[in-house]
Amino acid sequence: MNNRLKTLSNGIIDVSPLMIPVVPFGIIYGVIGMELGLSAYMTFGMSIIIFGGASQIVLLQLFSGGASSLVAITSVTAVNSRHLLYGAVFSEYLSHLRLTWKIILSYVLIDQAFAVSNIYFKKNKENEFKHYHLLGAGFTCWTIWQISTILGIVLGSVVPEELGLSFTISLTFLALLINDFRKFKNVIVMLVSGIVATIGYNAIPFQAYIIVAALSALLVATIITLIDQKKK
Amino acid sequence: MHWTTIIYCGILTYMTRFSMIFFLKRDILNEKTKKVLSYVPSAIFPAIIFPPIFLNATGSIDIDSNPKLLAAIFAIIVGYFSRSIIVTILAGLASYWFLIFVYYQ
Numbered sequence: 058m059n060n061r062l063k064t065l066s067n068g069i070i071d072v073s074p075l076m077i078p079v080v081p082f083g084i085i086y087g088v089i090g091m092e093l094g095l096s097a098y099m100t101f102g103m104s105i106i107i108f109g110g111a112s113q114i115v116l117l118q119l120f121s122g123g124a125s126s127l128v129a130i131t132s133v134t135a136v137n138s139r140h141l142l143y144g145a146v147f148s149e150y151l152s153h154l155r156l157t158w159k160i161i162l163s164y165v166l167i168d169q170a171f172a173v174s175n176i177y178f179k180k181n182k183e184n185e186f187k188h189y190h191l192l193g194a195g196f197t198c199w200t201i202w203q204i205s206t207i208l209g210i211v212l213g214s215v216v217p218e219e220l221g222l223s224f225t226i227s228l229t230f231l232a233l234l235i236n237d238f239r240k241f242k243n244v245i246v247m248l249v250s251g252i253v254a255t256i257g258y259n260a261i262p263f264q265a266y267i268i269v270a271a272l273s274a275l276l277v278a279t280i281i282t283l284i285d286q287k288k289k
Numbered sequence: 290m291h292w293t294t295i296i297y298c299g300i301l302t303y304m305t306r307f308s309m310i311f312f313l314k315r316d317i318l319n320e321k322t323k324k325v326l327s328y329v330p331s332a333i334f335p336a337i338i339f340p341p342i343f344l345n346a347t348g349s350i351d352i353d354s355n356p357k358l359l360a361a362i363f364a365i366i367v368g369y370f371s372r373s374i375i376v377t378i379l380a381g382l383a384s385y386w387f388l389i390f391v392y393y394q
Contacts, residue, residue: 078375239369
């Protein structure tokens, strides 16, 4: 098989298991968008324009709390600031590519695609078509996310509100942290963030509690990192 | 919600992905910065998780007979042992439904 096609299909195959939780996540997003009274176009448009599950749900939650645009935009950017790390890690593998490739690949550089392509890149540094792996993984995520958003939009008009599906927002984010529950330092950072947000929810104006809580927790994370480095 | 808000969010989200790939020739970020960035999910997600669980409709902290809190604790335990995202979500949702539709009825 052509090396490009082979790498592309490797990307698709590698990322597929990670799509299992993405489907219900996308459905939840679509359902909640409809429950909060957004139009179907807007709910779907967010999936195309932003293409980031966590930040889209944050945007919905802030929207329902009456946050201003500025707070919404800042919070979404804060949630997505982790992508800076992905880009920084991948720049080593992608910096030689043409601008067009960088523009396309950046659009699909999300958590799941980063996770599998990072493993592949480390093992296949010699493959000159290795970026096809990210292309395959990324656009698989994209396709699955759009389809499950549409499913959620359709279901959202029939799912009764009594089921309390908005609770799945908390559950989904909680589930995304399961790998960090075992790390004591991460748990400290989580508690700082959660406690500041809960106390600040009413005390901090303009629904800026997510930003304030995240910055406080990152400050603690920075202190932990600095202490760790001194020990070494 | 306005389309312009969504478009700004989209542009900024895209820039978080694009900027590093575009500007970095070599690995400029030092180890310390990378380590701190790796804490970003732990620093942000609890700020989204906690308030809807702990605060009731009037906005005060509710710890007694709070089905969301109990279901979240159950989900954490299941997540800790299963390490599966989907199992964690389903466990939390199932226990929440049990509490609100059966136990507290």
